[in-house]
Amino acid sequence: MKGFLQRVFTKRRETPITYDEAKEMAASPDAGVRGTLAQRHDTRPEILYFLANDTDSSVRRHIAANEATPVQADVFLTDDTDDSVRGSLAEKIAHLSAGLTPNESDKLRRMTYEALDKLARDQAVHVRQVISQTLKDIADAPQPIIQQLARDAESVVCGPVLQYSPVLSEDDLLEII
Numbered sequence: 709m710k711g712f713l714q715r716v717f718t719k720r721r722e723t724p725i726t727y728d729e730a731k732e733m734a735a736s737p738d739a740g741v742r743g744t745l746a747q748r749h750d751t752r753p754e755i756l757y758f759l760a761n762d763t764d765s766s767v768r769r770h771i772a773a774n775e776a777t778p779v780q781a782d783v784f785l786t787d788d789t790d791d792s793v794r795g796s797l798a799e800k801i802a803h804l805s806a807g808l809t810p811n812e813s814d815k816l817r818r819m820t821y822e823a824l825d826k827l828a829r830d831q832a833v834h835v836r837q838v839i840s841q842t843l844k845d846i847a848d849a850p851q852p853i854i855q856q857l858a859r860d861a862e863s864v865v866c867g868p869v870l871q872y873s874p875v876l877s878e879d880d881l882l883e884i885i
Contacts, residue, residue, distance in 0.1 A: 730755050739764040746770035753778040765790040772797035775804065779819040786823050791832040798827040798835045802842030805850065821850055828853045836865045844868035849875050858884050 725733070725748075733745040734755050739762075745751055746759045747770045760771045760781035765788075771777050772785050773796040785797050801824050828839050840857045843849040854875040860866040870881065 749776045757781045768793045786826040798838040844872040
């Protein structure tokens with residue numbers, strides 16, 4: 709019993725894999741193997757980018773959620789046909805965008821905001837809702853994205869930012885409402 713509890717409550721460390729092992733896993737016909745690779749934080753960026761184009765949506769969903777995924781792959785995934793992939797991406801990018809500082813690379817910030825802006829206009833309500841819920845109380849959330857969400861026709865999207873966003877001024881609220 710003690711051994712079982714130790715296994716459950718002890719954080720398992722990923723055993724590092726070589727580049728060749730990662731390439732082999734990425735080429736595996738088994739989506740489970742590719743998905744495991746897609747979840748790893750030590751997977752090389754070029755392999756994560758390659759997996760962003762995987763035929764299996766569960767692999768792409770893991771890529772979308774992985775913070776180690778390069779921004780170029782995130783931008784690519786904003787056009788994914790699967791709502792759940794875009795939803796995972798929306799959640800990750802909204803969390804990451806709140807942490808960008810002026811010292812961040814302009815290119816990185818621009819690409820992240822480009823992906824976030826695209827997801828805030830997504831056709832799937834769930835994707836826009838994830839962005840809205842995540843950014844609703846972030847003081848340095850991007851003004852244009854908050855404005856877009858506040859004007860959304862769906863109450864589950866506009867409601868959180870209208871109610872909680874410190875980015876919107878009284879004049880903004882009067883204009884929107």
